[in-house]
Amino acid sequence: MASTVRCRRGWASRPRRLARIALLVFAALITVLLGAGSAVAQDPSPPPDSGPPGTTAEPAPTGGVPVTGTLNDAGDRLSGVTVRALDASGDTIAETESVEGGRWELTVPPGTYTFSIDPDTLPDGVDVQADVTRDVVDGRVNTVIFSFGEARTGSAVSAGETLLRTVIDGIRFGLIIAIAGVGLSLIFGTTGLTNFAHGELVTLGAVAAWVFNVSFGIQLIPATVLAIVTGVIIGLLNNALIWAPLRRRHTGLIAQLVVSIGVAICLRYLILIFFSDRTQPLADYQAQQQMQWGPVAITPVNLACIVISLVVLVGVAVLLQRTRIGKAMRAVADNRDLAASSGIDVEKVVRFVWGLGGGLAALGGVLFGLSELGARVQWEMGFKLLLLMFAGIILGGLGTAYGALLGCVIVGLLVQLSTLVIDPDLKYIGGLLVLIVILVIRPQGILGSRARIG
Incomplete structure (x- = not known):
């Protein structure tokens, strides 16, 4: 009997030991990534030359904005x-x-x-x-572009060409929102959690790529792969340290939503403390010359973002339709209890979804910084993208991956097309308007189904 009790105590204490080890690994990872980013973000400059003896060096001006x-x-x-x-x-x-x-x-x-x-x-x-x-x-990216050669008139680009280029840019922006938003939709579908901290996963992915690229001198493409791996690890640690214990205690979804808001605020200001309060440029792909095919003009970076987004989203669709884990994810999203009774390991599926969501969020953060912020990283970039992700997911239908893809592309198009009539600095307001209209007219979204509660 005594040996049986000791055995049970050993098994009971094992999750606590694993949780402590995971917490230490998570703390070490955040310290290495954000600490290294902070060291470079300070951008120390050598002390000014003091000049000949007896003279006083004039202090450098402070409070300036880089252009x-x-x-x-x-x-x-x-x-x-x-x-x-x-x-x-x-x-x-x-x-x-x-x-x-x-x-x-x-x-x-x-x-x-x-x-x-x-x-x-x-x-x-x-x-x-x-x-x-x-x-x-x-607090904004200030870039000045000079034009060389013979001056062109305002009629050099017709209204039709401007509209076509804006539509292509809107598709590009919508695909990037979809890359980041699909993981958020899958997490909601399998767990029911509305994760307001998902935007910070986007920022952490971009910051990780910046640290690997700028601090460690790794070219941006392999740095992005390392950032995706970092995003997967952070997603798994999020689930293991926060959400899995809350699910075991049967914490309500409203309480989990409040916890996600707290996690978002905590991560956002940790990034602000250890990274920088200003936008930081990546080491690669800063200036791009547009490629032009007839009326279509696009930079190589934006074209690469479109191709990468399409390939990744098609890969996610194949994963959901053709693999065992994808079918299990759809089964858990449809009916969690029925999936569990059918022999599906629900917790294993949820862990996979959190890892996948973290990796996709990291990739979305890198692509967003490359194409939308001019190859730069900013401490609240994910928070700015979060509203558009929610707007796209709700427009397409909560909990459906394909609905999230369709809704995010539509939101990206509307946001970019709005720049034809309003100031580009106000274009994100369109995401809020779409969110309000959809909640009023069709709360279940385009591909969502009506559900009766109560």
């Missing part, structure tokens, strides 16, 4: 070209020279500036069309 760009003349990168920022009175506020690859960067206080190029520093036969006036805003 960047790349001087690209039909594929030729222009280095050694002087770029100036002029205020309203025409005084030079900042000046810099483009480096190898044509990239330049200067820092100015927030405000409205005219950016000009010194024509004497341009190569022979190269002319800039006009100066560029921009509002420099803190």
Whole structure:
């Protein structure tokens, strides 16, 4: 009897030991990723030259906002070209020279500036069309693009071409939302959890790619693969440390929703503390020249994002339709109790869904930073994308992967098309409007089915 009791106690204490080990691994992973990002995000600069003895070095200006760009003349990168920022009175506020690859960067206080190029520093036969006036805003990516060659009139791009390019851009944006949102829909379908912390999984994936790419010097493609692996691990740890214990205690879905909001806030501000409060550029794919086929013009990065998104989403569809784990996922989503009584290991399916959702969120974060933020990473980028993910999932139908895909593409199209009539900085408002309209008119979504409760 005593040996039986000891055996039972050993088995009973094993989950606690596993939970402690998983907690230590999770803490170490977050410390390595976010700690390394913080070290580089501080961007320490060497101390200024103190000058001759008896003189005092003038302190560097603080509170400036970085403005960047790349001087690209039909594929030729222009280095050694002087770029100036002029205020309203025409005084030079900042000046810099483009480096190898044509990239330049200067820092100015927030405000409205005219950016000009010194024509004497341009190569022979190269002319800039006009100066560029921009509002420099803190907390936003500030990029200035100069046009070279013969000046073009406003009729160079017709309204039809503009509409076609906007539609393609909307499809690209919708596919990226779908990559991040499919995992959120699968988690809801298998567990019933409305996970408000999913946006932070997107941000953590982008931050992990930035750390591997910038801090460790790994090229972005393998860095993205490592970020996806990191996202899978973070998703599994989320389930093991938070959601699996809550399910074992039969915690209600409303209480779990509140917990997810707390987890989201905690992760968001941990990223802010250890990463940076400003956008940080990736080391690769900063400046892209558009490829043009007739009326269609798209950068290689945006084209790659569309192709990668389509391949991954088709892979997810094949997984759901052709594999045993995919059929088990659909069975659990349809009826959890019936699936369990049929011999399906529901917890194993849920663990797989959390890992898959974390990996897809990480990939979505990298693609979002590449194509939408100009190859940059920002500490609340996932939070900005979360509303659009929910809008797309609700539009397509809660808990259905195909509905999430369709709804997210429609939301991406509507958001990008709205820039034809409103300020691009306000385009995310369209996601909120879609969410409100769908909840009022068809709460079950396009592919969802009506369910009677009570």
